[in-house]
Amino acid sequence: MSPRRNTPRRSERSAADRVESRPLASWHRERTEDFRGEDWRVRPVDGGSGKSYRCPGCDQEIRPGVGHVVAWPEHAGVDDRRHWHTACWNARDRRGAAIQRSRNAPRY
Numbered sequence: 001m002s003p004r005r006n007t008p009r010r011s012e013r014s015a016a017d018r019v020e021s022r023p024l025a026s027w028h029r030e031r032t033e034d035f036r037g038e039d040w041r042v043r044p045v046d047g048g049s050g051k052s053y054r055c056p057g058c059d060q061e062i063r064p065g066v067g068h069v070v071a072w073p074e075h076a077g078v079d080d081r082r083h084w085h086t087a088c089w090n091a092r093d094r095r096g097a098a099i100q101r102s103r104n105a106p107r108y
Contacts, residue, residue, distance in 0.1 A: 032074065035092060039074040042089070057088025057095060 030043045046067050053062040062068050062083055069089045072081040088095070 033071075035071070040071050041074050042069050042071045044069050044086070045083070053083035055085045055088050056082050057084050057092055060085070 030041060032039050033042050034040070044067065047062070047065045050064045052064055053068070054060075055062050055068075062085060067086065069084050069086050070081050071084055071089060072078075084092075
């Protein structure tokens with residue numbers, strides 16, 4: 001005797017169940033958040049473009065295939081989009097700017 005199946009087989013599921021279980025396109029998950037006193041559009045990205053980006057929060061590389069977010073001021077255009085690590089975007093108010101120093105620069 002085989003064990004009882006609690007879930008219906010794939011062929012037994014209705015078409016409506018299959019449609020609802022599909023992940024939403026990234027533009028469906030786009031949201032508006034406040035950052036530095038202005039509204040920013042934020043969109044999650046799966047990182048499948050094959051390009052690497054530089055995160056403005058930590059100044060580290062976002063490698064291809066790594067999920068992250070794209071954020072831009074709501075009033076701005078496409079050229080002002082920035083790719084952030086998700087953790088860096090979530091901690092943006094608690095962090096200072098990533099300061100670039102040369103190797104022998106003073107730390108003050």
